[in-house]
Amino acid sequence: MRDLVIIGGGPAGMSAAIAAFEQGIRDILILERDESLGGILQQCIHNGFGLHKFGEELTGPEYAWKYEQKVRELNIETKCNTMVLDITEDKVITATNATEGIFQLQAKAIVLAMGCRERSKGALNIAGSRPAGIFSAGTAQKFVNMKGYLPGKNVVILGSGDIGLIMARRMTLEGAKVHAVCELMPYSGGLARNIEQCLNDFNIPLKLSHTVVQIHGKERLEGVTIAQVDENRRPIAETREFIPCDTLLLSVGLIPENELSKAAKVDLSPITNGAVVDQDRQTSIPGVFACGNVLHVHDLVDFVSEEAEIAGKAAAAYIKGNTGKKVEIPVKTDGKVRYTVPQVITEQKDITLYFRVGNVYKNVRVNVTAGDKVILSRKRPKVAPGEMESVTIKKDLLNNVGSLTVSLEEL
Amino acid sequence: MFDVAIIGAGVVGAMVARELAKYQLKIIVLEKENDVAMGASRANSGIVHAGYDATPGSLKARLNVEGAAMMEDVCKALGVKYKRNGSLVIGFDEEDRKGIEKLLEKGKANGVEVEFLDQAGVRALEPNIGKNVTCALYAPTGGIVCPYDLTIAALGNAMDNGAELKRNFAVCSIEKIPGGYEICSENSRVQTRCVVNCAGLYSDTIAKMIGDHSISVHPRKGEYILLDKECGGVVRNTIFRTPTKMGKGILVSPTVDGNLLLGPTSVDKEDKEDKDTTAEGFAEILGKAKEYVENLPAGKAITSFCGLRAAGNTGDFIITSPEQGFVNAAGIESPGLSASPAIARYIAGMLREQGLDLAENPNYVATRVSSHHFRDASLEEKNAMIKANPAYGRIICRCEGVTEGEILDAIRRNPGATDLDGVKRRTRAQMGRCQGGFCMPYVTELLAKELGIAYEDVTKCGGKSVINVEKTKGGMAQ
Ligand SMILES: Cc1cc2nc3c(=O)[nH]c(=O)nc-3n(C[C@H](O)[C@H](O)[C@H](O)COP(=O)(O)OP(=O)(O)OC[C@H]3O[C@@H](n4cnc5c(N)ncnc54)[C@H](O)[C@@H]3O)c2cc1C
Ligand SMILES: Cc1cc2nc3c(=O)[nH]c(=O)nc-3n(C[C@H](O)[C@H](O)[C@H](O)COP(=O)(O)OP(=O)(O)OC[C@H]3O[C@@H](n4cnc5c(N)ncnc54)[C@H](O)[C@@H]3O)c2cc1C
Numbered sequence: 001m002r003d004l005v006i007i008g009g010g011p012a013g014m015s016a017a018i019a020a021f022e023q024g025i026r027d028i029l030i031l032e033r034d035e036s037l038g039g040i041l042q043q044c045i046h047n048g049f050g051l052h053k054f055g056e057e058l059t060g061p062e063y064a065w066k067y068e069q070k071v072r073e074l075n076i077e078t079k080c081n082t083m084v085l086d087i088t089e090d091k092v093i094t095a096t097n098a099t100e101g102i103f104q105l106q107a108k109a110i111v112l113a114m115g116c117r118e119r120s121k122g123a124l125n126i127a128g129s130r131p132a133g134i135f136s137a138g139t140a141q142k143f144v145n146m147k148g149y150l151p152g153k154n155v156v157i158l159g160s161g162d163i164g165l166i167m168a169r170r171m172t173l174e175g176a177k178v179h180a181v182c183e184l185m186p187y188s189g190g191l192a193r194n195i196e197q198c199l200n201d202f203n204i205p206l207k208l209s210h211t212v213v214q215i216h217g218k219e220r221l222e223g224v225t226i227a228q229v230d231e232n233r234r235p236i237a238e239t240r241e242f243i244p245c246d247t248l249l250l251s252v253g254l255i256p257e258n259e260l261s262k263a264a265k266v267d268l269s270p271i272t273n274g275a276v277v278d279q280d281r282q283t284s285i286p287g288v289f290a291c292g293n294v295l296h297v298h299d300l301v302d303f304v305s306e307e308a309e310i311a312g313k314a315a316a317a318y319i320k321g322n323t324g325k326k327v328e329i330p331v332k333t334d335g336k337v338r339y340t341v342p343q344v345i346t347e348q349k350d351i352t353l354y355f356r357v358g359n360v361y362k363n364v365r366v367n368v369t370a371g372d373k374v375i376l377s378r379k380r381p382k383v384a385p386g387e388m389e390s391v392t393i394k395k396d397l398l399n400n401v402g403s404l405t406v407s408l409e410e411l
Numbered sequence: 412m413f414d415v416a417i418i419g420a421g422v423v424g425a426m427v428a429r430e431l432a433k434y435q436l437k438i439i440v441l442e443k444e445n446d447v448a449m450g451a452s453r454a455n456s457g458i459v460h461a462g463y464d465a466t467p468g469s470l471k472a473r474l475n476v477e478g479a480a481m482m483e484d485v486c487k488a489l490g491v492k493y494k495r496n497g498s499l500v501i502g503f504d505e506e507d508r509k510g511i512e513k514l515l516e517k518g519k520a521n522g523v524e525v526e527f528l529d530q531a532g533v534r535a536l537e538p539n540i541g542k543n544v545t546c547a548l549y550a551p552t553g554g555i556v557c558p559y560d561l562t563i564a565a566l567g568n569a570m571d572n573g574a575e576l577k578r579n580f581a582v583c584s585i586e587k588i589p590g591g592y593e594i595c596s597e598n599s600r601v602q603t604r605c606v607v608n609c610a611g612l613y614s615d616t617i618a619k620m621i622g623d624h625s626i627s628v629h630p631r632k633g634e635y636i637l638l639d640k641e642c643g644g645v646v647r648n649t650i651f652r653t654p655t656k657m658g659k660g661i662l663v664s665p666t667v668d669g670n671l672l673l674g675p676t677s678v679d680k681e682d683k684e685d686k687d688t689t690a691e692g693f694a695e696i697l698g699k700a701k702e703y704v705e706n707l708p709a710g711k712a713i714t715s716f717c718g719l720r721a722a723g724n725t726g727d728f729i730i731t732s733p734e735q736g737f738v739n740a741a742g743i744e745s746p747g748l749s750a751s752p753a754i755a756r757y758i759a760g761m762l763r764e765q766g767l768d769l770a771e772n773p774n775y776v777a778t779r780v781s782s783h784h785f786r787d788a789s790l791e792e793k794n795a796m797i798k799a800n801p802a803y804g805r806i807i808c809r810c811e812g813v814t815e816g817e818i819l820d821a822i823r824r825n826p827g828a829t830d831l832d833g834v835k836r837r838t839r840a841q842m843g844r845c846q847g848g849f850c851m852p853y854v855t856e857l858l859a860k861e862l863g864i865a866y867e868d869v870t871k872c873g874g875k876s877v878i879n880v881e882k883t884k885g886g887m888a889q
Contacts, residue, residue, distance in 0.1 A: 098804035122714035132871035148886020
């Protein structure tokens with residue numbers, strides 16, 4: 001029996017481990033399938049990490065290294081090259097590695113910190129052939145930053161997620177020509193700062209309301225046909241345009257990696273594709289917590305660390321026997337706010353609600369209502385799907401509250 | 412000089428090679444692509460048809476029924492996944508009902524177990540079936556198989572028994588020489604006593620090389636959409652629509668690996684190389700599939716692909732011998748996969764009649780260790796294998812849980828994978844929901860190491876399909 005087993009040794013897993021340690025838990029094990037800790041940060045060699053958390057601009061590996069050092073210092077046990085294959089409702093973990101084979105562990109508490117994966121081309125059903133030269137942006141990032149190989153010289157990027165934007169700059173710096181970034185929606189899903197620094201600074205055109213409608217080439221990609229889309233996201237035939245290229249990078253969204261959560265029968269949200277959690281990041285199974293990109297996709301790792309600390313602390317409390325719901329306040333949304341994390345409040349204390357909106361809105365008020373009473377209202381000059389928002393609700397505002405609704409009011 | 416040269420490493424060529432490897436013969440398989448199973452045998456529905464819909468008395472009907480009966484044993488010997496999941500031909504209206512009644516008669520004439528189901532009967536079998544389905548033909552012996560796994564395993568087994576495989580050998584001419592033939596590609600030649608032409612879409616071109624102009628084959632396109640494993644349980648049986656002149660129509664079927672397959676479309680074409688998927692195809696597939704199944708999880712697509720049927724000019728399989736020592740297996744459209752073991756036996760019989768000496772090979776081994784031997788092993792067996800070879804403890808493809816050991820097997824075992832798609836077809840690495848997003852760089856590395864080639868020379872599927880074009884500035888500095 002282990003006290004705390006953490007699945008995934010990315011920034012979320014490491015932060016959760018450190019937080020639990022600081023609460024006095026000593027029997028902690030991090031399981032990581034990669035050969036080293038750090039998660040996806042290892043391949044993010046650009047800077048812009050840690051601004052919120054450390055007040056300085058770090059690269060991904062530098063940010064991860066700060067946490068890895070701490071994990072080492074505290075002597076928290078880690079097993080790398082170890083893939084977790086299954087988790088049961090009763091918190092039995094099955095994992096495999098080359099030295100121990102397939103083994104099982106019983107945990108008192110589990111933190112799910114498996115991160116996310118990129119959505120693949122298949123999900124898009126793009127017509128045409130299936131040549132070499134089509135990669136998700138993260139795969140290209142791995143080839144370039146970790147393996148030292150350039151996957152192509154003439155590039156079109158579909159989707160304006162942050163990884164796509166970062167790779168537009170990276171491929172350009174490596175001598176490739178990025179002809180366009182096509183985004184299906186009328187706005188980008190990436191951070192404003194990345195559009196500025198990765199596209200505009202390099203004169204790479206961002207084509208909003210555009211998509212790739214056809215792939216050409218037998219062996220290696222020879223080009224793509226792009227087209228503008230109408231308000232229903234249907235391609236407009238007259239706007240079809242052929243762009244010769246040998247590489248198509250896809251940055252069309254991230255999906256939390258929740259196969260294990262499903263195996264454990266954790267309740268998942270159809271909107272975030274992550275677990276439904278309370279303010280402690282506890283899932284529907286007592287003693288199973290989730291944080292980081294496996295819970296909902298974050299744009300900034302700083303918030304991942306913050307969230308993981310909450311989960312690690314709560315896991316420690318759970319192990320010490322401090323469990324049980326005190327209240328039950330569901331948090332709902334109107335259509336404009338797509339989701340919140342947490343989705344339910346089970347203890348009356350100061351609560352920060354994180355949320356994402358479904359479209360770009362200017363000049364809005366974020367309202368939190370209980371029944372028909374607005375208990376909190378915050379103005380925002382602009383909100384966008386690419387940027388996570390938050391509001392903090394003071395403990396006292398939750399007196400006798402049955403449920404909360406987070407909504408947007410356009411001014 | 413070889414005894415038999417087989418042109419084309421599709422399922423038919425592979426089965427012929429395996430059948431002939433039972434005898435003391437020098438066999439070579441010539442394939443124009445960088446791997447086996449690159450034609451119709453890669454992209455089809457994978458259905459082992461029960462045999463109810465072929466015209467009674469045709470070669471198709473006979474070999475379908477025989478082949479389907481052999482399939483379970485063949486798959487067992489080769490370690491290929493096969494499942495008798497049953498087939499349902501559903502009807503929506505009176506006309507369909509008549510069609511189904513005709514099929515019932517045909518099925519009985521072909522000696523196939525078939526049964527009529529009313530609406531309640533269909534629903535009892537398939538709770539998710541479309542609301543407007545009124546009746547169905549049920550063929551409990553219909554099955555599913557993984558077509559490329561079958562092809563790879565059959566050829567691998569033939570090679571384990573001594574047959575040779577030459578890849579990237581596109582036959583461009585055949586000369587008669589004393590006692591046989593000389594088969595040429597652009598830069599290589601092979602001499603043989605007999606030739607079996609299993610060149611699929613190009614079997615007419617090959618036949619013409621020796622002056623047989625009786626065959627013509629044209630491509631009929633079939634597009635598919637494959638859904639995530641989450642959806643594999645939506646139906647249990649393979650669901651067909653009542654057939655029309657153009658074929659069996661769109662089907663919805665679980666695959667042996669647990670995905671859900673939707674398709675194929677059916678469009679006659681001229682270009683034998685056009686495997687493009689189309690927006691119209693996607694729309695047709697999803698439109699029809701939604702009528703068959705309620706609440707189809709269409710958003711869970713993980714990939715789409717296209718296969719080309721080799722439609723012959725007679726409507727039947729064209730298995731002929733234009734001259735002594737030369738056999739055509741042309742126009743092998745559906746149910747060619749189901750019939751393939753029987754086609755192979757039939758062709759071996761033809762060669763024997765033509766005087767090829769079929770003396771048994773005393774060292775012949777009929778079985779092959781399954782490509783899934785690790786995956787299917789028990790926990791204790793797996794741990795023993797990991798202990799003996801730690802590579803089985805290292806997971807490379809996370810979505811499908813494929814280990815380094817399995818990938819190395821795929822590269823090392825007959826017929827070894829030499830490109831990324833080859834590893835994918837043999838192990839399912841890169842075939843899961845992330846489609847290689849995570850593991851492609853690792854698989855590339857394993858291929859480069861095992862084949863002793865440069866990282867940037869690893870291809871997706873041979874030829875010019877390279878993955879990386881050059882080292883980065885940093886990579887060069889290292
Ligand atoms: C390709 C990509 C590029 C990104 N680029 C940026 C960027 O430029 N800037 C930015 O601020 N943010 C970026 N992000 C987001 C940022 O990296 C994440 O917010 C952060 O890394 C999330 O941390 P995490 O620990 O939740 O997930 P991860 O970093 O993904 O860590 C999850 C870890 O869990 C492990 N794991 C998963 N399943 C198992 C299992 N079954 N068994 C064992 N271990 C397992 C994984 O191997 C991984 O190491 C990027 C994300 C991705 C996917
Ligand atoms: C859309 C579709 C759905 C189908 N569904 C089913 C089904 O559900 N059940 C079923 O039983 N059957 C089905 N079939 C039929 C089945 O797939 C075929 O009958 C079978 O795969 C034919 O195998 P083959 O070996 O003849 O052809 P192929 O697999 O096409 O093999 C021919 C090989 O010859 C090679 N070749 C061609 N020219 C040359 C040359 N000049 N030199 C060297 N090599 C050459 C090609 O590269 C290829 O590898 C379907 C077919 C299609 C297209």
